[in-house]
Amino acid sequence: MAHDKKAAIEDLVNTAFSLSNGGANRNTYLWQEQSWTFSEVRRIASMPADTSTIFADGHEPLWGIPVSVKDCFDLAGAPTTCGTRFYEALHGSAAADSWLVEKLRAAGAVIIGKTHLHPLAYGITGENAEFGDCVQPGDPDNLTGGSSSGAAASVLEGSAMAAIGTDTGGSVRVPAALCGLAGYRASLGRGDWRGGAHLAQSFDTMGWLFADLEDAPLLGSFFAPQSETTTAEQDSLPKRFAIVHDEFFSDCDPEVLEGLRLCRAELEFLGLRAETVNVPWWNDSCEIYSTIQAWEAARIHAGYYAEFGPAIQQRLEWGASISDDEITRLRKRHTEFRERMDMLLADHELLLMPAAPVAKLTVGADHSQTRARLLRYTTPVSLAGMPAITIPFSKEHCKTGGMQLAAAREDDSRLLQLAARMGSARKAQ
Template identity: 30%
Template structure:
């Protein structure tokens, strides 16, 4: 297989068995290099971790479940270093190239899995999502991206970043394989009761006004019950982002403390700086962040308990070019975290999917109650069908 996109890690091919039949038969699986796969090392996007890894003798249970369902292993994919970025770059193994627009970043940290699917090299992109590492690259590469209900999928033999937020998840090029993989990994079926889609005004106010207006108009034309609300919780998006980042940085430091202390020069400067920031956080900051996270989670659970779904833009701004400077990357990351942190703090599932608009291809997201993952696919399917029928171009 020719990988012009730098989606896959350059490991020698190893025969990874899979079931000859099953619900995922015929689908190629790209696995982020955070999951153990027998016969391969696990690098987590870091050369020192790769050197210490050795060849794994067992496969992560989630990966094995996909293989047992008939998926064919296509390879292990590139990732941002330690899965600790949203850009898609990696000083050790290079930045994958965005097949949709090679001048733009691919997004991360599940960059290789996203690029593999977008380039047609895989059908299922297995990644992880802590602060948006599936949803953001899915949006940039024009894919479906699913961040599952926190704790719903097996995360054994998966290198952690921030366990309070880490979840395995998937990217696909259409809704059909996403529905199939949700079923294969045991997500509970959902009923078809009527739902209402909530549009939080404070969130849509954070993005370009023309795109926001068109998104809302598209939702209203979908023949589904739509209701505007001021916000989804009593906290500002800025306060939620601070609480999220505080917990993320503290847990990322704890997950990588040993590596940092043993091999500080083996970590890219920007990643090392974020790890150091996490090491300096005090107990008072953590208590306040945990308090906000707990209250927000309860507020969202109350909001969504009656079969409601929240619609929101996946990204807060257009992605930067791959050769942009650190300031552009930091501004993009900071803006997007305000929207991407909502699922992490609440533990709720989120599904990102592309819609066609006059502004081009943009990504819309749906957030549902815990364990309502498959309902989000049903709603996305209905919305996509309605929007295609409504668009005059």
């Protein structure tokens, strides 16, 4: 039996490696070592079964599953580049596993490699001058989006069945939407950042990119606190959701608006009631978010600004110039914004809107204004520290963007159960 298990995992892993780096730039992974991964296969195959698990074979949900990890988390013996040659050289090989890698290995996941990211995770397009831009496997004219660019590419190309990403200002939600994938960003504070590289501690969250919405609850449980228990109240689906007034979507691509209409119809089909909300106070979100983010990032990367590309260097220098008094004022505004978002979700349970106003980011186009345009859609949820799931949409096999469905902080379980229900309903149609 142990031999059969090992052979089955080896087949999955061999397939994963054969599909790796399938994009035109062949840079889904910034680190892979087949000998290390196959030594993991041998270890995983010998893991004893646990009769307390929910699966008949006595293993954890991720046991034997090929998973990729964004290259801002330490894996012992491998470099952690954070998407830069500078940090690859400065830090060398990690001495120990990050909490995240440690937990994946304990669960029996097979780590296929460490994936591409926008430098420092400080960007949303997936462009990277040092490691090459990350383009969509099978669609070389379009970027994956970022900063969890390689995470999205790994699932698209089939080298990973699920991919670890991070989401500060949209870095799971946006690539998931652009690549026609599901994405989950956990509530702020879930997971442990030991051995993980922060961009901005006030907003950094962990998450997954994956293909099947029905997998959302199992993947989401990876970040759930041990104290979280399943109750009938938690498992009951939300009954209502807010959808932002049409005025907010003036810069949305038509196909993205069509996805929004379809997602609303899906939720209503499941029995949820929609209510339109006006949110003019969201106009402050980008200023609050981007300034605090720059201030925190500048302190993390102090002394090294000149080592990074011009756009990131400028943001870091700006962050260093922000006074403590200004940050104190912005943190007060942040608290007030979060409280208003809390009230919005208390009234409506869920919030539905596009994860990005565009359906694609063309390779080679001028994306100097893209970050600001996309952050307008993602920063309200980021400031609130709320969990969100990206619901993918396509038309005639073409990706047409994705919707973000957000819930109140720590209401992850019900959100993920609803996403799974949506996935099941789609398959039944």
